[in-house]
Amino acid sequence: MFVLVNLKTYPCDPVAVAEAVRDVDETTDARLAVAPQAAHIERVAETGVETWAQHVDPIDHGSNTGHALAESAADAGAVGTLINHSERRLKLAAIDGAVRAAERADLETVVCANNPAQIGAAAALGPDAVAVEPPELIGTGTPVSQADPDVVEDAVEAAANVDPAVSVLCGAGISTGDDVVAAGDLGAEGVLLASGVAKADDPEAALEDLVEPL
Ligand SMILES: O=C[C@H](O)COP(=O)(O)O
Incomplete structure (x- = not known):
């Protein structure tokens, strides 16, 4: 399982959480990664x-003040990026770009999407993976894998119908190992998750719980 921890703009110490993710990654067969703010990618x-980056814009080098250039994220050390997160929505042409x-x-x-229909559209753009996240469950602590299992199964089917090479993540409310197993x-x-780690009193303990059954 891939566990991608999005730090959003939470007021956590990105380096401390990164070190916790790195240390727990060394104890598990799961793949762990962290997506900090752009300004923190290098550290x-x-x-x-x-x-990972949280976002890149559909631009190239040039006159694009204030945009997030993919090459800059890569130069800073990112190896991947979220696109079209629920909190950073793009129009279809911009997602493609x-x-x-x-x-x-x-x-x-x-590429993130709200529901299975959007997952099918996102998969058609040829990303490495898609992530289904019902917006109403984000940050609630109520896991999508338990509260809305159909949306995950339907998203897996929607992506497979379009392009079986595109893997599917799910996110929203995931904070325990049981949630990850259910996913x-x-x-x-x-899984794509944020508050369960970034807002935890002890992020390393939260991560250990997440990967314990994997
Ligand atoms: O990027 C992460 C998702 O929006 C899920 O956030 P959450 O784990 O706080 O529900």
Whole structure:
């Protein structure tokens, strides 16, 4: 299972969480990675943890003030990027452009979507993976794998119908090892999570619980 920890803009210490993710990664067969704010990518990557960007824009080098250039994320140490997170939505053409920009910079891609229909559309754009996240469950602590298992199974089916090479993650409310196991049982190859680790009093203990059954 792939466990991707998104730090969003939570007021955690990104390096401390990164070190916790790195240390727990060394204890498990699961693949762990962390997605900090753009300004923290370099410091986080220097810890040795697998580091992802939270977003890149559909742009190339040039006149694009304030945009996130895929090559800059890669230069800072990112190896992948989220695209179209529920909190950073893009229009379809921009999602396509962002996937192409990430490919140009050799970044792995996870395109997020709200529901199975959007997952099918996202898979058609050829990312490495898609992540289904019902927005109403994000940050609630109520795991999508238990509260809305159909959305995960339907997302897995929708992606497979379009492109079986695109793997499926699920996210929203996931904070325990049981939640991750449930996600895997529904066909997800990984989970995207944030508050369960980034807002935990002890992120390393939260991560240990997440990977314990894997
Ligand atoms: O990127 C992470 C997702 O939005 C899930 O967030 P959450 O784990 O806080 O529900």
